[in-house]
Amino acid sequence: MYDLIIIGAGPAGLSAAVYAVRKKLKTLVLSQDIGGQIVKAHSVDNYLGIPGVLGVELMEKFHDHTNKLQVEIKDGTEIKKIEKLGDKGFRIIAGKEDLETRALVIATGKKYRQLDVPGGREFEGKGVTYCATCDAPLYKNKKVAVIGGGDAGQDTADQLAKYASKVYIINIADKLTGENHSVQEKLWQDEKIEIINTCFPLEVKGDKFVKGVVYSCNGQASQQTLEVDGVFVEMGSVPASDLVKDLVNLNDNGEIIIDAKTNMTSRPGIFAAGDVTDVPYKQMVVAAGEGAKAALSACKYLKTNQ
Amino acid sequence: MIKVYSTPTCAYCVTLKKFLKEKNIEFEDVDVSQSETALQEMIDQSGQMGVPVVNIDGQIVMGFNRHKIMELLNIKE
Numbered sequence: 571m572y573d574l575i576i577i578g579a580g581p582a583g584l585s586a587a588v589y590a591v592r593k594k595l596k597t598l599v600l601s602q603d604i605g606g607q608i609v610k611a612h613s614v615d616n617y618l619g620i621p622g623v624l625g626v627e628l629m630e631k632f633h634d635h636t637n638k639l640q641v642e643i644k645d646g647t648e649i650k651k652i653e654k655l656g657d658k659g660f661r662i663i664a665g666k667e668d669l670e671t672r673a674l675v676i677a678t679g680k681k682y683r684q685l686d687v688p689g690g691r692e693f694e695g696k697g698v699t700y701c702a703t704c705d706a707p708l709y710k711n712k713k714v715a716v717i718g719g720g721d722a723g724q725d726t727a728d729q730l731a732k733y734a735s736k737v738y739i740i741n742i743a744d745k746l747t748g749e750n751h752s753v754q755e756k757l758w759q760d761e762k763i764e765i766i767n768t769c770f771p772l773e774v775k776g777d778k779f780v781k782g783v784v785y786s787c788n789g790q791a792s793q794q795t796l797e798v799d800g801v802f803v804e805m806g807s808v809p810a811s812d813l814v815k816d817l818v819n820l821n822d823n824g825e826i827i828i829d830a831k832t833n834m835t836s837r838p839g840i841f842a843a844g845d846v847t848d849v850p851y852k853q854m855v856v857a858a859g860e861g862a863k864a865a866l867s868a869c870k871y872l873k874t875n876q
Numbered sequence: 877m878i879k880v881y882s883t884p885t886c887a888y889c890v891t892l893k894k895f896l897k898e899k900n901i902e903f904e905d906v907d908v909s910q911s912e913t914a915l916q917e918m919i920d921q922s923g924q925m926g927v928p929v930v931n932i933d934g935q936i937v938m939g940f941n942r943h944k945i946m947e948l949l950n951i952k953e
Binding site (some may be wrong): 624625626627630633644645646647665666695697699702703704705706707708710777778836 | 883886887888889890891892894895907908909912915921924925926927936938940941943944945
């Protein structure tokens with residue numbers, strides 16, 4: 571039996587792991603991937619000490635650090651179920667493994683809001699994608715559409731402009747939103763980029779692969795089609811709290827409610843940290859701090875509940 | 877023969893390759909952002925266009941699926 575299983579390997583989860591291992595807790599980190607949302611980040615400019623670092627580089631630094639401390643990590647693992655195990659702790663089914671732990675830290679972060687229109691799911695991986703940093707280079711000299719005109723959508727369009735021959739931004743709002751004015755200015759000036767405001771997607775069309783996206787504007791019934799090979803979805807994100815929704819209390823936004831001092835959830839023994847919680851600022855440096863808090867609180871909890 | 881189709885900026889690709897190296901598995905790393913032929917080869921084999929894709933002796937694994945890869949390579953934790 572583990573003392574602590576941490577679910578999620580973004581800044582919150584890996585920071586929790588560093589603290590837990592240094593407290594000599596028998597610790598395991600489980601995750602689908604390593605790095606969380608940051609690996610999608612093109613460039614990170616607000617993490618103290620390493621300005622301008624690429625998301626994927628920062629993830630490697632985190633990974634190197636946890637390796638040095640010999641943290642046991644199982645990534646690429648699908649977590650199927652978490653349940654209470656009498657008074658002893660919790661049981662986790664992950665991949666083909668059946669695991670037991672005395673305490674848990676949930677640090678699963680956020681997941682992308684999916685494009686829920688006809689063809690949206692069907693063409694996932696076949697032209698519909700959620701990761702510009704991964705897939706942008708595959709669309710060299712092709713036409714693509716970005717769904718979403720917020721910060722993430724703008725960043726995606728900016729990355730795509732390096733490869734694609736044409737980039738459309740389908741934006742539900744009447745102008746680009748967010749505070750990243752330097753990127754917005756770049757997008758306005760780039761002839762490759764066309765911003766289509768107050769419109770929303772209705773359908774993704776194609777055969778084996780995406781061939782186009784149908785949209786409608788200003789609430790009108792008339793529909794238009796863009797011929798594109800790729801659809802990059804950037805419609806924001808939702809907390810990845812499904813796994814524990816029957817175990818702990820969530821707020822109306824689906825965020826795990828935690829005690830601000832201890833990071834304990836409504837269920838003793840389960841702690842949570844980072845973007846999946848109701849912590850007010852969804853920032854990497856905040857998540858890392860929250861992860862440390864959760865691990866230290868879990869350590870204290872384990873000592874007093876021997 | 878193991879081939880990994882990847883792009884340099886894709887984090888799942890980085891973790892996947894790191895994992896194979898840790899297990900001392902030799903593989904050919906194909907950067908599909910540099911070659912349209914390689915990209916087409918990946919699309920033909922996997923029927924999709926997301927990276928990473930691993931070809932293990934003709935068996936195709938999409939994404940970093942640790943269990944599937946370990947099973948096909950017959951390796952233990």
